[in-house]
Amino acid sequence: MKLKPIQQSLTLLLCGFWLLNSWAQQTEIQSNFDAKFHHAITLYNNKAYAGAQKLFAEVSKSSGKHNNLKTDADYYEAMCAIKLNQTNADDKVMTFVKNNPYSSKKEMAFMNVGNYYFSNRKASHALKWYQKADPNLLSIEDRNELNYKMGYALLVSNYLTSAKEKFATLLGDPRYGNDARYYYGYISYKQENFGEAEDNLAQLADDATYKSKANYYLLDIAFKGGKFEKAILIGEKILPTAEKKQISDISKVIGESYFNLGQYEKAIPYLLEYKGKKGRWNNTDYYYLGYAYYKKEDYENAVAYFTKIIGGQNMVSQNAYYHLGECYLKTGKKAEALNAFKNASEMDFDPQITADADFNYAKLSYEEGNPYKSVPQVLKEYLAKYPESPKKQEISDLLITSYLYQQDYQGAIDYLQTNQNTENDVLANEISLYRGIQLFNQQKLEQANPHFLIATKAENDTIKNKARYWMAETDYLLGEYQNSLDEFLSVNNHSIEEAKNLNYNIAYSYFKLKNYESAATFFKKFLDQQLDDNDLNDDASNRLGDSYYATKNYSQAINAYEKVINEGGVGADYALYQKAMSNGLAGNNQAKIKDLQSLANNYETSNLKDDALFQLASTYTTMNKTSKANETYNKLLQNHPSSNYVPNVLLRQGLLYYNGGKNTQALNKFKEVVAKYPNSNEAKQAVTNARNVYVDIGKVDEYASWVKNVHFVNVSNSDIDNASYEAAENKFLDGSTDLAIDGFNKYLNEFPNGLHALKAHFYLAQSYFKKNQKEKTIPHYSYVVEQGKNEFSEESLAKLSQIYLESNNWTNAMLLLERLEKEANYPQNIIFAQSNMMKGYYQQANYEKAVEYAEKVLTNAKIDQVVEEDAKIIIARSAIKTHDYLTAEEYYSIVNETATGELKAEALYYNAYFLHEAKAYEDSNKEVQNLIANYSNYKYWGVKSYIIMAKNYYALKDAYQATYILENIIKNFTQFKDLVEEAQNELSNIKNNEAKTNESVNTQK
Helix, strand or coil: CCCCHHHHHHHHHHHHHHHHHHHHHHHHHHHHHHHHHHHHHHHHHCCCHHHHHHHHHHHHHHCCCCCHHHHHHHHHHHHHHHHCCCCCHHHHHHHHHHHCCCCCHHHHHHHHHHHHHHHCCCHHHHHHHHCCCCHHHCCHHHHHHHHHHHHHHHHHCCCHHHHHHHHHCCCCCCCCHHHHHHHHHHHHHHCCCHHHHHHHHHCCCCCCCCHHHHHHHHHHHHHHCCCHHHHHHHHHHHHHHCCHHHHHHHHHHHHHHHHHCCCHHHHHHHHHHCCCECCEECHHHHHHHHHHHHHCCCHHHHHHHHCCCCCCCCHHHHHHHHHHHHHHHHCCCHHHHHHHHHHHHCCCCCHHHHHHHHHHHHHHHHHHCCCCCCHHHHHHHHHHHCCCCCCHHHHHHHHHHHHHHCCCHHHHHHHHHHCCCHHHHHHHHHHHHHHHHHHHHCCCHHHHHHHHHHHCCCCCHHHHHHHHHHHHHHHHHCCCHHHHHHHHHHCCCCCCHHHHHHHHHHHHHHHHCCCHHHHHHHHHHHHHCCCCCHHHHHHHHHHHHHHHHHCCCHHHHHHHHHHHHHHCCCCHHHHHHHHHHHHHHCCCHHHHHHHHHHHHHHCCCCCCHHHHHHHHHHHHHHCCCHHHHHHHHHHHHHHCCCCCCHHHHHHHHHHHHHHCCCHHHHHHHHHHHHHHCCCCHHHHHHHHHHHHHHHHHCCHHHHHHHHCCCCCCCHHHHHHHHHHHHHHHHHHHHCCHHHHHHHHHHHHHHCCCCCCHHHHHHHHHHHHHHCCCHHHHHHHHHHHHHCCCCCCHHHHHHHHHHHHHHCCCHHHHHHHHHHHHHHCCCHHHHHHHHHHHHHHHHHCCCHHHHHHHHHHHHCCCCCCHHHHHHHHHHHHHHHHHCCCHHHHHHHHHHHHHHCCHHHHHHHHHHHHHHHHHCCCHHHHHHHHHHHHHHCCCCHHHHHHHHHHHHHHHHHCCCHHHHHHHHHHHHHHCCCCHHHHHHHHHHHHHHHHHHCCCECCCCCCC
């Protein structure tokens, strides 16, 4: 339907009004959006990102889908999320890009996010966003910024090649050029492209911003390129104005540059300025200074730095240890040099240094001793390793001498026999003498004799005669007296030291062969020499008296004995006893009685007092002075209840009573003998004498009743018993040992409680002992000692305890030794008992008793040197165990004066220990070196002393020696677990301490 014109006009008017109103409304809304957006932009620019983000979100939500304002709002909202570090920030940016793929803000969005992370030092995050941006869609300025920041982020992330490519595009840029060139040069430096690095960094050498860093790298480039003069010029130029943290490293480069130019004097102050990494040097740093001082011939300072190099295993370390060895030699420290050369010889980085170090190590081992191996072994290893060495002959000569110096005579003989020639054969004959003496001193007599025989074939007259002398000594101790005499008489060189006692030894050989006239002749010859050895002179005088006594020349015997008595010499009590017996045999009983009384009354400690009383009583009996005889017998019984004479005294007292008509007292004495000493010969006589008394008093039935209870009396079998025993005894006396053993066994099987059971058991034990079948002796010696004190009990106690000691059966041995000490009449058996009891108590950790017995031993003037040393060492060891270090130090010092062999090694160790405790470290080391040089065969003490030496060196600030010694103990002496553990603990402590200043020290081993 068509409208009328007026209606059309009205309609148009109304429509225009609506459109005008609508436009006005839209304009007002748009203005509100713009205002919000601009307000948001203001907040954004003022970094009020939370408020801005809220407004941007409102604008975006209220704007049309394809409205540019929405696009901008979405962009800035995403940027706010980034700035606020919201968890969904990255997603917002990616959503913006997805919704606005063609927006000009897309590249800037990527770049701005990257810049945000860049400014917050998150290089990897920045790179992620920078890589999304297309540089071709950016302005030149933005593109340059992108390349610079990407280059830096790539550099920080260690993508050096890619970073370098980015910086390469900016080298000529007026804004980023210098920065890019610095980083470009720095990357080239890191890639060790030093030429390119130097070209770029040199352009910044005078740049205010980069000259410090650029010159620092130029310094290092020059140094690494071997341009040491240039490095010195740059370093000395920048050092005065360098940053404090760079001074140390710059000084190190200057110092090492001077070092490489051989200008060691100039190098030292700069090397000393280096502070290390985190305050710690490494082995190479110590080497530079050590070598610089070495070249200056300042060996003390060189040693101070070389010894800081611990545990190195490279060419630097090998050189350092070799030069350290030379420094030690220059300062007279050969023992320390030995370790340094050994260490250098164990590395093969430089074969020439290895060979030279090996030679020095071998030579020093000879001169100073070697704690790790025997010196001959070291020398032989050198010869095997370097068979063509020009120094071969020198080492070969040292090898022979080293065997002798180490007293390894058997080793020397073996070596000479495997390298035979005329000269070596002559030498072997001579060395056989010393090996024989060595075995003799070890009491290996049968092994010693063949060596003496070989030595008698020596060309040297002195060696030959010495060999004859020692072979004679050996045969004498083996009981081969005729051989001994012949050999002593064959010694025709009286200039040898041993010959001063030759007459004495010849005399003793004659004496043992019972040729007393010849014995007297040579004892007199010996005494006419008037030597200073009083003990030997006293003994010779007594034996001279014995020789005259044996030939019934009593007046001369008395003269010989009186010499000892008048001088109060050793054995004066024996001389007085023998003089008394000589007077008696010469018919002068009054003189005999006087001498015996003097012995009994004036020699308190004499073992012959009971002998004197017995002989005195016997003499009174002979002179019919019955009361005095009985009185003297009673004195013997009272004062010496353990004397071997007791059964005989009781028997004799019984006879005195019987002869005096006192039958009851006589029977009591005879029965006492049978009851207390049933297996003695006196018991058998007592039975016979008792029978006579019973017959005299007419009480035979009482005798028969009594005698039934005496187990060894078997009247009906007595003849067979006697015959069977005598047959065995005859074989024993003839020396037919095997037949004697069969005979005694047969007798004991037939008559286990026979008349001669005691003797049979004893002689059977002796026969087995002679055959060295010691286990078989035990039941027979045991039988003898179980019968109480008798004529064989002392020797049986001694032999049986010896057998138990040899098998380390201390429990049984100690029981026997206690008896032996109380019952023995012979001084040597008492000493034997006491000396072994002190050892037994020490083994039982009863140190108080051990010391008590050691002191008993030392009160005896007639002990061998070996026994004396044993007693002193027991006191010293017990003092160590009870922490009485003053006593221990005193006795170890005394022992050290006379000790030999392993005992000497032990004494030297403790001397070193006490010196260490007194902080006399160098003196302590001298004791250790003495031990190592002369007693290295005693490994335990050598290794133990080496731990002391390590502690000494560390106290003397020589960490190298300390650690090297301890490491070698751990590596080479695993058989000594206690010492290895001690060394490990000490090494750990030292390394932990040294690691504080040396980063090369490995504390994990």
